[in-house]
Amino acid sequence: MTNENAAVYFLDRNVDEGRGDKPAFIEADGAQRTLTYGDLQTQAGCWAGALERHGVRREERVAMIVRDQIEFPVVFWGSLKAGAIPVPLNTLLSASVYEAILHDSRASILVVSAQLWETVKPAIDGNRYLRTVVVIGDHPEGTETYEQFIDGADCLDTCDASADELAFWLYSSGSTGTPKGVRHVHGSLQATADTFGRDVLGIREDDTVFSAAKMFFAYGLGNAMSFPMSVGATTVIFAGRPTPDGVQDVLTNYKPTIFCGVPTLFAAMVAATEAKGSAPEHALRLCTSAGEALPREIGERWERHWTAPIVDGVGSTEMLHIFLSNRPGDIVYGTSGTAVPGYEVKLVDEHDEDVPEGEVGELLVRGPSSAEGYWNRRHKSQSTFQGHWTRTGDKYERTPEGRYVYCGRTDDMFKVSGIWVSPFEVEQALIDHPAILEAAVVARGDEKDLIKPAAYVVLKEGQANLSVDDIKEFVKEKIGMWKYPRWVEVVDELPKTATGKIQRFKLREGC
Structure with missing residues (x-):
């Protein structure tokens, strides 16, 4: 039986195909370390061994409050290698929200970047599920350092898993309230790489990717991890806050060929570029935008100054990445384009009847990367995941050309x-x-x-x-x-x- 654990395809395969010495991740700030595919495989195997040594069983949750740094992919892929469930969490939440999520997920291991410890510390008081807290960097009393946790651990091979087995959770971003745990299977990572990554981005082995969107949520996870690793490309990671000046420095100094941002960042960078008079020298061939619909004017002004077009699309935590998008050579700013190959979308009214062209309806989608459902939210799962279709909560209108125009959230209209x-x-x-x-x-x-x-x-x-x-x-x-x-x-x-x-x-x- 073929081992369909996602770590086999995204990590082990790259080493087997001769890319062991190639940089997989380069830090653009902090210690500015480089992690090759070979080093990542070895360190992820050691992380898997450390989990086993600490008594972590299959499907136990490993919560990650980790900045975009070398240890993030090690912990994520190492947990998959061990059959544990990594749960990357937003690094900008409050202690009360962390407390709620840690109790909800029942994580037995928590990994925290030292810079976030003071915020996280109050959230773990009285938590009866956590057995070990691992701190990356200087560690306080009662915790283990990252190095102590993995020191002397056996380096494990990737455990067998099926494509339909639970692999990781993501918590929704909370744009409408309390975050919900969204459960994804191993096969979903490759599904998004084979659709948006390959068929829309056309990502290549010689690309270097920089995602200002962080790896803890679905959009950034695909941009910075699964898409580049699906072809053996290199990712530049940046732990700091993505300000216009900071992002421009990365684009100038590290020369990524693909840049993944969000509309608010593109708007701020356009304003900064126009204030300076021109864009700096760069190597961008393509940009992506998601999170919210990209305003037409921002897209046009960006391309005018930076020359690299922005592929604007819509995705969700529930679908793992983008399923409706413009594509290179076929971009109409102000629209979300058409369905990504492999996905189907439709617009329905309040009675779930199809709406005609030119009228507003709720967007439904079906495709290979839909989540297993929400954790501990049965009623919400039943209302969102309906057979093969997933309700997005977005209102759209379809143009005579077959493109989809964003109108707002269902509760915003x-x-x-x-x-x-x-x-x-x-x-x-x-x-x-x-x-x-x-x-x-x-x-x-x-x-x-x-x-x-x-x-x-x-x-x-x-x-x-x-x-x-x-x-x-x-x-x-x-x-x-x-x-x-x-x-x-x-x-x-x-x-x-x-x-x-x-x-x-x-x-x-x-x-």
Whole structure:
């Protein structure tokens, strides 16, 4: 029987095919270490041996609150080699959320980057499931260092597993509330590499990839790990906060050929580039964007300055990566493109009937990478995973050309004078204003309790004197009288998840 453990395909195969000495991961900050495919295989095997030595059994959870650093892929693939379940967690959460997730997942091992320890420490008090806490870097009393944990451990081969066996969990980003544990199987990693990675990105062995999106969530996991490792490419990883200047330094100094970002970062980098007058020298051939729909103007301005096109698409934690996307040579900014080969999508109304072209419906998807379901959320699993189809919670419209245009989340859409209004459409119009950097739109009741759009905007530098009335008139002229925001509030920043998604529910709570 063939061993379908994902670590065989993504890690062991690269060494077997002669890429053992090739860099798999290069740190762009910190100690700036390099990890070859051969070193990764050896260290992952030792991690698997250390788990066995510590009594970790198959399917026990290994929680990871680990920055983008060399140890991340070692712990992830080493856990898969041992048959344990790695659970990468968002590194920007609060102690109370970590406490809830650690109890929910019942992880027996916790791996933490030392820089995050002070935040994580209160979350483990009283946890009856954790047996060992491993700290990467200086370790406090009561924990083990990463080096102590693996020192002297046997280097294990990859355990046998089927493609349908549970491999890892990811917790949803929490753009609409409490994160949920999403369970994925071994075969899903290769499924996304064989579809989006191969058929859309066209990723090659000679590519170098840099993902500003971190490896702890689905988009970054594919960008920085499964896609490059599927072809034996190299990934540049960056543990710090991806500021425009920091990202530009990586693009300049390490010359990646593929860059994976999110709309808010592309918008900030476009503004920074225009302030400097031009983009620096780079080697980019392609960029990707996900997390939220990329505004048309941002995509066009980026490509004008950086020359490398942005392939904008939509994915989800539940589907592991992007399933609806533009593709190189066939990009229409302002749309999410068409279904990625291997996936099917459809739009339905509130009665699950197909909606005609030009009308708004909820996006459903089916394909090879759908999750097994949520952990401990049976009702939510039943409402999201319906047979082969997965409900995305996104509202879309299909154009006569067969492309899909994002309209908003199902719980973000609202009607004004009986007509559906897409917050994203209003936000795109606002971003077209030369003084506005970012925008978010939610529904708010007026003095008669009638629903109207309310806008929150972040201004570009030097635009503090912008008139609110000017903004309203600008939107009226672009998209229509009934869609303009009745209220416009200027804010320093918008509430977002670590993946760059705007948390509109927090803005609604403030209305």
